[in-house]
Structure formats: structure tokens, C-alpha cells
Amino acid sequence: MPIKHVxxxxxxxxxxxxxxxxxxxxxxQQRFESRYQAYLSPDSQSTLPFEKLELAGWKALSVSxxxxxxxxxxxxxxxxxxxxxxxxxxxxxPYYLHAKGGFWGMEELAFGPIAQDRLx
Numbered sequence: 001m002p003i004k005h006v007x008x009x010x011x012x013x014x015x016x017x018x019x020x021x022x023x024x025x026x027x028x029q030q031r032f033e034s035r036y037q038a039y040l041s042p043d044s045q046s047t048l049p050f051e052k053l054e055l056a057g058w059k060a061l062s063v064s065x066x067x068x069x070x071x072x073x074x075x076x077x078x079x080x081x082x083x084x085x086x087x088x089x090x091x092x093x094p095y096y097l098h099a100k101g102g103f104w105g106m107e108e109l110a111f112g113p114i115a116q117d118r119l120x
Contacts, residue, residue, distance in 0.1 A: 029071040031120045032087065042077040050097060050111035050118070058098065058110035066091045081107065087119075095119060 033040070039048050053061075061067065067088040076085045076099070083101035090096065094113030101107060 025071045028087070028119060029073065035120070040076050040078055042080070044077070045079065048111060050114050053096065053110040053112050055108055055110060061096065067096065070095070083109070
């Protein structure tokens with residue numbers, strides 16, 4: 001295909017809001033942190049606007065081998081505690097957020113499934 005056709009196709013897709021390539025992990029992390037920064041501050045008492053996942057469901061999903069880590073961020077403040085947030089993507093497309101930390105690193109939180117548009 002001639003280069004001008006490739007450029008034209010790229011411009012058309014961009015004007016429609018269609019991405020030719022998926023977001024890379026760094027971009028997704030930056031967008032997540034920017035969009036949800038009000039929830040992740042030391043003084044915030046607001047819960048993240050994601051569906052909470054029961055820990056038994058999270059454990060089953062995490063051992064299934066169908067999750068790929070997207071990014072991990074240590075030292076995230078959430079509800080007055082410090083967690084390591086790790087975002088995973090399932091083979092089927094949705095994302096899952098896992099938080100481990102809190103008091104003595106013993107607390108766990110899980111959220112999902114999360115649609116990609118909620119992370120941008």
C-alpha cells in the first residue's frame with residue numbers, strides 16, 4: 001500500500017477516534033493517575049468509582065493465568081493507608097485493579113472488571 005494511503009487511513013481513523021495501536025502501559029498509568037488523583041491523595045475518603053471485586057473472586061481470577069500486568073505503582077495513598085496498586089488486563093479485554101498494603105501490608109482490595117474508557 002502506498003505511504004500516502006497509509007497516512008490517509010491513519011488520519012481518517014484518528015478523526016473517528018479510533019486508535020491504530022493500543023495505549024502503552026506508561027500512557028495508561030499517567031491517564032489513570034491523572035483521572036483518579038482526587039481519590040488517591042492522603043486526605044481523601046472517597047472510594048474509587050469501580051465495582052469492588054470479592055477477594056475470593058480475585059484469587060480465582062489471579063491464578064487463572066488470564067491476567068497480564070499493565071503497571072504497578074507503589075506508595076499509593078488510599079483511605080489513609082499506603083498500597084501498591086497493580087493494574088491487570090484480562091485476555092478478554094477488561095481491566096482489574098489490585099491493591100495490596102495497608103496495615104503491615106496485610107490488606108487487599110480488588111476492583112473490576114473495568115472498561116478501558118474508564119481508565120482514560
